[in-house]
Amino acid sequence: VNYHVRLATLADADILVRQRLGMFSDMGVPAETSREYGPQFRAWLNDMMPAGVYRGWLVESQAGTVVAGGGLTVLPWPPGPRSHRGRLAFVNNVYTEPEFRRQGHARRIMETIHAWCRHEGISSIGLNASQFGQGLYESMGYQVTDSPMMFLTLA
Numbered sequence: 001v002n003y004h005v006r007l008a009t010l011a012d013a014d015i016l017v018r019q020r021l022g023m024f025s026d027m028g029v030p031a032e033t034s035r036e037y038g039p040q041f042r043a044w045l046n047d048m049m050p051a052g053v054y055r056g057w058l059v060e061s062q063a064g065t066v067v068a069g070g071g072l073t074v075l076p077w078p079p080g081p082r083s084h085r086g087r088l089a090f091v092n093n094v095y096t097e098p099e100f101r102r103q104g105h106a107r108r109i110m111e112t113i114h115a116w117c118r119h120e121g122i123s124s125i126g127l128n129a130s131q132f133g134q135g136l137y138e139s140m141g142y143q144v145t146d147s148p149m150m151f152l153t154l155a
């Protein structure tokens, strides 16, 4: 089967939401929480995709079956030692349907993301790696930093 990568549009919102929920579910995040953030993510896409803040790609067969996807959020980022170009691309929602894993689909998505960033003049790319993705990202040159990202959720 031949697969191609295409840009996702708002018409793909159902797929993008399903992939994000699937990603967290596979990462062991309890499914209950998705009832809240699923609809909120969809509303967020409605704002952020037309604005060009979020950009997603899908891997699709010639018959139109989507087997994988991933995207990025462009964040304003203060110039610093890593990059002085003022923007960071943060990778989100990298997901391959379970029966299509280990065929290079996620790598293709990542290569597409890198090509787009290069074209846009964005030279700094960040992500939170799941246990499933870490090997792939490391093989593409991503490094765990000495200053880990930390999160606080305020009540």
Ligand SMILES: CC(C)(COP(=O)(O)OP(=O)(O)OC[C@H]1O[C@@H](n2cnc3c(N)ncnc32)[C@H](O)[C@@H]1OP(=O)(O)O)[C@@H](O)C(=O)NCCC(=O)NCCS
Pocket: 022, 023, 024, 026, 027, 068, 093, 094, 095, 096, 097, 100, 101, 102, 103, 104, 105, 106, 107, 108, 128, 129, 130, 131, 132, 133, 134, 135, 136, 137, 139
């Ligand atoms: C992480 C994830 C997106 C990877 O998707 P994938 O399409 O299987 O990724 P790839 O096929 O490009 O690469 C995965 C591995 O398969 C290997 N691989 C690629 N093509 C292969 C082939 N033809 N034969 C055998 N192995 C292959 C890669 O070398 C890579 O190995 P590694 O994990 O040891 O580094 C997928 O496992 C997934 O959706 N997991 C659940 C959600 C998740 O964790 N997402 C990432 C969030 S950061």
